[in-house]
Amino acid sequence: MTEAKGRRAASRQVLLASLWLTLLVLAVKVWISWATHSLSLISESLHTLIDGFSILLSLISVSSSLPSGREGWGHSRLEAAISFLLVAFLGFACVGLLAVSLQQLESIFTTSNAVLPVKINPPLLQLLGVVMAISFCLASFERYQARVLDSIALRFNAKHLFQDSWLMIVVLAGLVGVWSGSTWLDPALAIVMVITAIASCCRVFAWQLPSLLRQIAIAPEALAQTIHQVEGITHCYAINSRGLVGRQVFVEMHLILHPECMGVARSIAERVEQVIRDRYGPAKVVIYIDSTEQPKNK
Structure with missing residues (x-):
């Protein structure tokens, strides 16, 4: 982060x-x-x-x-x-x-x-x-x-x-x-x-x-389902997306990883970005790796 x-x-x-x-x-x-x-x-x-x-x-x-x-x-x-x-x-x-x-x-x-x-x-x-x-x-x-x-x-x-x-x-x-x-x-x-x-x-x-464009490009639920295909992620939240699917999408999210996977956080982030690109086309992804405790208000 x-x-x-x-x-x-x-x-x-x-x-x-x-x-x-x-x-x-x-x-x-x-x-x-x-x-x-x-x-x-x-x-x-x-x-x-x-x-x-x-x-x-x-x-x-x-x-x-x-x-x-x-x-x-x-x-x-x-x-x-x-x-x-x-x-x-x-x-x-x-x-x-x-x-x-x-x-x-x-x-x-x-x-x-x-x-x-x-x-x-x-x-x-x-x-x-x-x-x-x-x-x-x-x-x-x-x-x-x-x-x-x-x-x-x-x-x-x-x-x-x-x-x-x-x-x-x-x-x-x-x-x-x-x-x-x-x-x-x-x-x-x-x-x-x-x-x-x-x-x-x-x-x-x-x-x-x-x-x-300010409207949501991809439903957060659909993105969450795609992201959970990557192993080591226990939770994702605060998912935002803007742009045009197929041309350029901007995605921002927070991830909580399993404690044993914190050492390979960069690799997991790269895999998440690749999964999103494979499914939705060109994308710029910003990922925040948070602690193992999810904020209550998120």
């Missing part, structure tokens, strides 16, 4: 640091895109916004599992409402950026003077290079911590941060091309970034959707 709390607390600290750095990177990207009038950079910033929101949801989910009086494994209606607001904002931004990008491409190839020039200079390119390096370092740090802490949330967010970093390389190369005179690269890359941002948003919500 202490080890599980320690891992969640460490994951919370990593996610919190990642969130602040991601917001800093987002602010720099938006400022540079505003100063340079770059459509591709502002479109790529949508990826960073999505990554930051995914980290925020993961942070809330991990924090809600800590002793705070809040129900574990599930976001409130507030986070769900903010999620829908984000989707609405992204939809509006993507449609607007696509329209402007197509208009600029048409103006470029028809030799029109209506195109707003992209103002690129070496110092701004160097600053973007630093931002890209920060993103890569942050993604690498999260992936390392995901292995150390065995955190699914950190692993998922690290994957998306790496994707954002690689897309930033493409945009940076495109801006170098724009600086060299290929002005069509900026709106063309903006269209690509918008399309990939839509795909990225769909992946984030497909992964985060189970933790946004």
Whole structure:
């Protein structure tokens, strides 16, 4: 139990640091895109916004599992409402950026003077290079911590941060091309970034959707019956489950083991987790091993 709390607390600290750095990177990207009038950079910033929101949801989910009086494994209606607001904002931004990008491409190839020039200079390119390096370092740090802490949330967010970093390389190369005179690269890359941002948003919500749902995923009685298939367990209680069966389920429970089995508690916990996964599909299981005396109010 202490080890599980320690891992969640460490994951919370990593996610919190990642969130602040991601917001800093987002602010720099938006400022540079505003100063340079770059459509591709502002479109790529949508990826960073999505990554930051995914980290925020993961942070809330991990924090809600800590002793705070809040129900574990599930976001409130507030986070769900903010999620829908984000989707609405992204939809509006993507449609607007696509329209402007197509208009600029048409103006470029028809030799029109209506195109707003992209103002690129070496110092701004160097600053973007630093931002890209920060993103890569942050993604690498999260992936390392995901292995150390065995955190699914950190692993998922690290994957998306790496994707954002690689897309930033493409945009940076495109801006170098724009600086060299290929002005069509900026709106063309903006269209690509918008399309990939839509795909990225769909992946984030497909992964985060189970933790946004608060209803019980599996009846506690059914879970108790499944858990008792593992030898050495005398009682299980305080069983909670959230998510979607078959996609991702979050389960939290307390177990009381036979006194002779306390030495193999870790092995029993692993077997319980495997039994739940075999029957209900992908699952993240948090198990608390209590003393041999069951609390009266549980």
